[in-house]
Amino acid sequence: MKMIPTHLKPFVTEQHYDRYTPIDHAVWRYVMRQNHHVLHDKAHSAFVDGLLQSGIETEKIPRVSAMNECLSKIGWGAVIVNGLIPGSVFYELLANGILPIATEIRKLTNIEYTPAPDIIHEAAGHAPILFDPEYRSYVQEIGSIGAKAFSMKERREVFEALRQLTIVMEDPKSTAEEKAVAQKLLEEKQNAIIGLSEAEKVSRLFWATVEYGLIGDMNNPKIYGAGLLSSVGESKHCFTDAVEKLPYSVEACIESPKPVTEMQSQLFVCKSFEELMEGAQSLTNTMAFRVGGTESLEKALRSRNVATFEFNSGISVTGIVHALVKDKNGEAIYVNTTGETALTVNSQQLKGHGKDYHAKGFGTPIGMLQGNIALEACCDQDLKNLGMVEGNFVDILFVSGISVSGRIISIIKNNQNVILISFEDCTVTLDGNELFKKEWGTYDMAVGSRIVSAYPGAADPASYFSATIQQAESMKEPPSTLTELEILYQKVATIREKNTFPDECIQELCDINNELNRSYPNDWLLRLELLELAASKLELKQLELPIKEELNELSKAAAFTNLIKNGFSIIYV
16 A cells, blocks of 8 residues: 655545445446546547556446555555645645545536536546556656645635635535635635746646646547546537647646636647656756755745755755845845744754754855855864864854854764754854844754755655644535435436346336426436436336436426436437
8 A cells, every 4th residue: 555644644534435425426427427438539548548447437436445456556546635635735645656536526516517626537537547657657747846836825825715616616505696706706816926836837737737638639639637537528628619729838838827617718739748747847947946046945935834945965944934135146145934943854854953942943044154165065174174173162254244153062964064063152143233142042053055955845744744734624424314316316226236127126217207207307317317227128118208308308408408418329329
């Protein structure tokens, strides 16, 4: 079984399989039958092949535990999450070869398309195509990039607004006014964003490829995006003239916003999965975790969230960056964090330097010492020549003009690099301004002449985030009892599974149809299931014509037209 990183476990929940209703299973079955029927010649061959290998059945919602076993054959796994999770968590799971699956399922009223993550989208859309090694590598690569992409405070507010909108859109009890309010709030939060964060760039690239990508020839592309593969309506809509097909490029994908509450009006067509990988790597080369320097610290500062920055000595600092001091050229020469901060080396928290010890923040200079000396590269003799020996009182002057004056109490090295020097009775100044006062206690100075990387989150997340995230909520509460309509669905499913039709079963199906006409005149899906049986079994032929006429009448309502037409297309192949 794939190991889940400790700090991600709080986002994992349980499936509670017994809470799915017979209507839930019928919704799954309808979509899967449609997908098998429609996608066999429209989807990339990797998806069609993967359906056979992924442990996904047509008749019933899959158990994620069974999917996990199938994915383990390719070195991946599956875990259950509760709907929308933070983007950083989603991407880090993918980076670790773990497919997050939301176990909720769309309502019957949203059967063609839902803005909320659900098990049809996650399991039937994402999982099958992961069995292609090239595509799987791309998904894991973009997961790695997304996990280290900086967001902004405003972007997190957009995420919360989007979460609320998907909840409202999926809830059948939501009024038109509530939907409009949620939509307006999302638009307001989106409009408040100036410029694109790294996280938004990755999100848009993910959306245009993994979720809604086409592949192959521009004039006859195939589907590989999970959003298309899991949508009965959109898998057909995407091939109409209403959808513009554009050649894939990272730049074009990033420039295109993500419509989340309606079908896509444009889609990008890549030539191959190899082209996707090349695009992802080109984006990587522009990001803070790869570029480093002042630019990366500025992104950490704008994120207003826990971030890690790493020095060229190998020491990393995890905390919320809240201030940068720059020289006349605009280069950062001193960085401050606020609140709980931890120091790390080789992805392991440095002993005695966790967030409890640095609970109020941390500050340290960046750069060379006067004489262009890289302190991190100094050997023991070099340090001795500089007077930097434990017990000595020293005055250290940086090229930037920062002065550190105090008594050295310890020098810590890692792989011959000096990474941390601690002082007592220490004062740190710049141009007459005190950056650290001796009465504040011990001064721990991270050593490094430049920042080589910065990224959101912690260098040692298991230590930094321990017990700080509440456990995710489980899926919906179980129904106390089945409704009358759900009981009818269950009866039809049971008869279909037995596949024998003695007189009592025939009578029961007739009674079910009569009850539909009496109490549920607008239920089209169960009628389709009855018609499926009636059209294929000689014993039930007397039911076929009346049910078909009922469905034809229902199909006059615009909301049901395509759904019933699509159902007919499978029954009467």
